[in-house]
Amino acid sequence: MSAKTSHLGPLRREAAKLRALKRTYWGAAGLLIIPFFIALGIYLSSHSNAGDNQSGDPTFLIKTFMNGLYVPPAALAIMSVFLFPLAAAMVGGFMIAGEAEAGTLRTMLVRPVRRGAVLLSKWATAVIYLGIVMLLVALVGLIAGWAFFGIKPMLLLGGEAGVWHALLLIVLAYLFVLACMTCVISIALLFSTLTDSSLVAAVVTISITLVVQIVLQFSYFKGLRPYWFMNHFDGWYKLFQRPVDMKPIRDGLIAFAVYSAVPTALAYLRFRRKDITS
């Protein structure tokens, strides 16, 4: 009888490590409650305004959005400004520097592994983790929206989408933002190879991401805006217009590809010759 053997590939090993960390679940749980509160907020606002047109609230708009299908895009719009970049920076920053902090990087690298494969599997694991978290955010939003408002065809700018079509648009919108967050993960991974502190890697990444975004709001830097990936993070709005303007989406995807590839390549060059002294 052949002996039972285990052979975990690089991705499964990284996934196993992430699953063994409590912070993996706490971080996700923190994000998952947000779409629920968004749905609750809309629900409570709509009920407090019932029969009270003196309040000044946009009752028509509230009524328009009393559709469970609007909760996932609303959550995406709110969370993609700061919370998803924060989660991406934290998980990306943890990947190398977190292991260096814990000392497990040296335990791993004395084994016959390729450093490039280790790095890329960590990058892929971070992207998959964030993708799963975003999928769960969308699902929680959808379930909460269905519970509070029910599911109806979605009113678009310039048209209407049936339920299944709307769901497809929601999936595409989340994938678009995930592509944007991949850039944040790549930048965090680069800093993760430059420091032995996952906190430093995450803070530097989120600071750069937000500070550049703020600086670009000044008209003096207007010409640089198309070249900064976070400037394209809201390109998914165009998916909900009829007709769909593909140019912002295309420009965004190109920027995301560049900002994912370049930091990851730099991280690889750094990591393959990095002295592991932690």
Place this chain on the structure above:
Amino acid sequence: MSADPSVSSTSTAAASAGVRPVVLATRGLTKEFGALRAVDDLDMEVYKGDVFGFLGPNGAGKTTVIRLVLGLIFPTSGHAEILGERVPGDHRQAARHVGGFVDDPTFYLGMSARRNLRLLGSMSGPVAEERIDEVLEIVGLSERADSKVKGFSHGMKQRLGIAQALLHKPALIVLDEPTSGLDPRGMKDVRELVRDVSATGTTVFLSSHLLHEVDQVCNRAVIIDRGKVVVEGPVSQLRPTGSAVKILTGDQGKAAETLRALFGAGSVSVDEEFLVVNADEEAVPELVRRLVADGVAVRAVVPAAEQGLEDFFLQLTEPDDGGTRAPAGKRRRFGLGRRRVS
């Protein structure tokens, strides 16, 4: 490369010369951190079956050498060879022949011992569950196999570190101060474990600053200081040439004079409250008779052989009177040069 990957060109030459094959060698290994030369043109060889002691004071460069050998850091010049595979260069091939840890062994604390071994072992290829059970049994952790490592004591982590090093049956295991921080019982267990591992034919490279540990466990040793080898050879020769006795009297100053006159000035040294005399056991009756004849009360005469290694180590590595260490550049053969009586 030779057809048999386990035999390097060096080892072939060594074998043909009637010497055991070389498992680990460093060739001109040098590592600089900025202006600091942590490892300086280090050459050494570890042979198959050795339990090789790697000695040096704190800051001598022991851990840096181990990191270089294991491919964690990159040399400024030179290289290491593990069964003929160069590090850096053929790190992945070399790593298949070696297991071990540097500094304290570290694990994924949220996982059980078994899951850690499964995960780490899979980096070296498929790992059989039976082998995981076997190494846990060897290190005495079978009963805690499914407990999370975060609940393990320091000693248990050290033992688990040895288990993960043994998992893929490497030809060489490298252990960096494996008894560091352990209580006497834990130290004894780990040393017995190292002896057991060695008995299976695995070559062991043991870094330590505990001289008696090397004396007890190792057959060959090297002492390094400031990144250079200052002495290497069999541990049995890491002792005074000839035997020595330690003497405690009522008047150590007068006793020293008597003994210098009897054995020569260079044969007498001081070790704390004792005088240490290079003399064999046959000379003891005469030695005592002369001391008594000179009116010195003899309180104790004990063998001093166990002091040899420590004295030797201190002499090679401790700072001189000016507060700086004696030059470490010259490699020496084993032998004793004691501090003289002042």
